[in-house]
Amino acid sequence: MTWSEMQPLLTQGTVDTLYMVLWSALVTVLVGLPLGVLLVLTDKGGLLQNTPVNKVVGVIVNIGRSLPFIILLIALIPFTTWVVGTFIGPTAMIVPLAVGAIPFFARLVETAVREVDHGLVEAVQSMGGSIPTIVRKVLLPQSLPSLVSGITTTVIVLIGYSAMAGAVGGEGLGSKAVTYGFQRFDNRFMLITVALLIVIVTLVQLIGDLAVRLLARRGRTS
Amino acid sequence: MPGGHRAAHSTVTETPVITTTGLTKVYRSRDREVTALDGVDLHVREGEVYGVIGRSGAGKSSLIRCVNLLERPTSGTVTVAGQDLTALAGRGRRAGKELREARSRIGMVFQHFNLLASRTVQRNVELPLEILGVTGRERSRKALELLDLVGLADKAKSYPGQLSGGQKQRVGIARALAGDPKVLLSDEATSALDPETTRSILQLLRDLNQQLGLTVLLITHEMDVVKTICDSAALMRGGRVVESGTVGELLATPGSELAHELFPVGGTASAPDRTVVDVTFHGEAAARPVISQLSRTYNIDISILGAAMDTVAGKQIGRMRIELPGRFEENVVPIGFLREQGLQAELVDGTDAEPAPVTTPAPLTKEVAK
Numbered sequence: 001m002t003w004s005e006m007q008p009l010l011t012q013g014t015v016d017t018l019y020m021v022l023w024s025a026l027v028t029v030l031v032g033l034p035l036g037v038l039l040v041l042t043d044k045g046g047l048l049q050n051t052p053v054n055k056v057v058g059v060i061v062n063i064g065r066s067l068p069f070i071i072l073l074i075a076l077i078p079f080t081t082w083v084v085g086t087f088i089g090p091t092a093m094i095v096p097l098a099v100g101a102i103p104f105f106a107r108l109v110e111t112a113v114r115e116v117d118h119g120l121v122e123a124v125q126s127m128g129g130s131i132p133t134i135v136r137k138v139l140l141p142q143s144l145p146s147l148v149s150g151i152t153t154t155v156i157v158l159i160g161y162s163a164m165a166g167a168v169g170g171e172g173l174g175s176k177a178v179t180y181g182f183q184r185f186d187n188r189f190m191l192i193t194v195a196l197l198i199v200i201v202t203l204v205q206l207i208g209d210l211a212v213r214l215l216a217r218r219g220r221t222s
Numbered sequence: 223m224p225g226g227h228r229a230a231h232s233t234v235t236e237t238p239v240i241t242t243t244g245l246t247k248v249y250r251s252r253d254r255e256v257t258a259l260d261g262v263d264l265h266v267r268e269g270e271v272y273g274v275i276g277r278s279g280a281g282k283s284s285l286i287r288c289v290n291l292l293e294r295p296t297s298g299t300v301t302v303a304g305q306d307l308t309a310l311a312g313r314g315r316r317a318g319k320e321l322r323e324a325r326s327r328i329g330m331v332f333q334h335f336n337l338l339a340s341r342t343v344q345r346n347v348e349l350p351l352e353i354l355g356v357t358g359r360e361r362s363r364k365a366l367e368l369l370d371l372v373g374l375a376d377k378a379k380s381y382p383g384q385l386s387g388g389q390k391q392r393v394g395i396a397r398a399l400a401g402d403p404k405v406l407l408s409d410e411a412t413s414a415l416d417p418e419t420t421r422s423i424l425q426l427l428r429d430l431n432q433q434l435g436l437t438v439l440l441i442t443h444e445m446d447v448v449k450t451i452c453d454s455a456a457l458m459r460g461g462r463v464v465e466s467g468t469v470g471e472l473l474a475t476p477g478s479e480l481a482h483e484l485f486p487v488g489g490t491a492s493a494p495d496r497t498v499v500d501v502t503f504h505g506e507a508a509a510r511p512v513i514s515q516l517s518r519t520y521n522i523d524i525s526i527l528g529a530a531m532d533t534v535a536g537k538q539i540g541r542m543r544i545e546l547p548g549r550f551e552e553n554v555v556p557i558g559f560l561r562e563q564g565l566q567a568e569l570v571d572g573t574d575a576e577p578a579p580v581t582t583p584a585p586l587t588k589e590v591a592k
Contacts, residue, residue: 047316048315048316117336119332119334119336120336120338122292122332122336123330123336123337123397124349125292125317125325126290126292126325126328126330126407127350127353127397127400127401128322128323128324128350128354128401129322129353130317130322131316137338137352137353141338141340141341142338142340215340
């Protein structure tokens with residue numbers, strides 16, 4: 001393949017990858033964040049201590065985390081079809097990607113939120129703060145650096161998953177690498193897609209780290 | 223704060239502001255029960271600084287957390303400013319709207335300050351106002367006013383991480399005052415601070431008590447805190463209040479452990495046929511030459527075994543351990559003389575006399591000065 005042949009494929013692949021990853025990351029955060037907070041609140045000694053809810057959510061999250069993504073991808077085909085109308089293409093891939101990443105992210109949120117000093121919760125309680133207030137004004141802001149770092153990790157995991165999704169009707173760089181690099185034995189194309197993925201992952205990590213550093217610097221002795 | 227509050231030099235009134243009756247807290251874990259509070263009755267009057275002292279594990283921390291129901295008491299009632307909080311709390315674990323509103327009128331400061339590191343000093347003070355739904359401009363006006371009150375007006379834009387311990391506690395105090403509370407709970411507020419900073423924070427609490435008529439309930443393990451600012455004190459041990467009362471009452475109670483701790487006087491009889499008496503002076507009596515009068519009136523030689531003079535809650539108070547020649551029977555009259563002078567004289571155990579009302583208390587926080 002010549003460079004001029006490769007270029008549109010790579011561009012299209014990158015755009016599709018970013019499209020899938022960013023939308024699924026958004027869905028993951030929107031669902032995983034409340035789920036992680038719920039795990040902390042309903043835990044023993046938590047503000048909303050509720051053992052049945054905690055156990056059920058915990059088991060679902062664990063099942064989600066232990067399924068290999070490729071199995072989840074196939075198992076979710078009926079669900080994906082029901083939600084999007086098809087199970088092929090970048091938009092359809094958002095569903096399994098998000099479902100795969102939500103349990104992972106929820107655990108990261110749980111760890112981050114659990115680390116918030118209980119004294120701060122107590123302080124806000126003593127001011128008459130309600131549980132939503134405590135979540136909004138204490139738990140989330142105080143754990144923000146850890147949460148952002150968790151989002152970075154999740155986005156990188158999603159980039160990995162999205163490459164896998166290429167094998168089951170998805171699009172993106174992974175799919176291009178399989179179709180053109182692997183099946184047509186074009187090593188050069190394969191290497192370029194891999195390099196491109198490395199660049200994307202590195203950039204995501206750099207941006208994430210920078211954000212965490214900026215957030216963590218707030219309030220530290222400068 | 224200007225406005226609704228009384229001006230300088232509030233006096234303690236007889237109106238009870240915090241009352242607990244039969245307060246009991248039992249922590250149950252899988253196989254054992256720990257009784258942290260065992261029927262505590264506390265009466266804090268309006269405008270006073272009330273100190274609860276005890277060793278760690280005595281139940282102080284559970285007590286102060288039960289007052290604003292951060293901890294649910296197992297039984298008993300808590301009334302703050304005429305409102306029965308235990309009734310508001312209901313049975314659920316979550317705090318309902320009414321309880322939360324009542325809490326917002328009770329300020330609380332903490333040993334480890336509990337400031338939000340991600341907010342500036344000003345925004346930390348604004349937090350309770352946000353919860354109360356105060357609008358933006360009013361919030362920042364009030365926050366700056368409170369910071370000015372605690373002497374930190376220039377630190378409004380700093381982050382807690384840039385402040386010293388004493389400054390952090392001042393922010394904590396400003397924050398606790400944001401809801402215009404009548405009552406301030408202080409949970410070991412000075413225990414993480416050095417002695418000098420401790421004094422300045424105590425001074426600030428005293429000033430607020432007097433300027434705003436704020437009632438302060440504090441818990442501490444440091445006798446000096448009680449000595450410096452408390453009008454009344456309670457001693458806790460094993461979840462119970464062992465002694466309580468105003469500092470004056472405690473000093474006037476024969477055998478009071480708290481009085482003994484506040485005023486450690488030591489010394490033992492130099493010979494078997496001597497009478498050892500602890501004399502406590504307060505009020506006007508502290509200024510009169512009672513001992514030399516005693517000596518001249520009865521023509522006896524008096525040895526001073528130990529003495530301490532100090533200011534407690536703004537009042538001059540002294541304690542002296544003296545030795546009179548002869549047994550108790552021979553000294554009934556001189557002791558009567560001391561009592562007539564308005565002093566409190568109690569016989570110290572160990573002089574061979576009638577069973578004395580004094581038992582030697584175990585030192586509470588420090589060795590009794592010899």
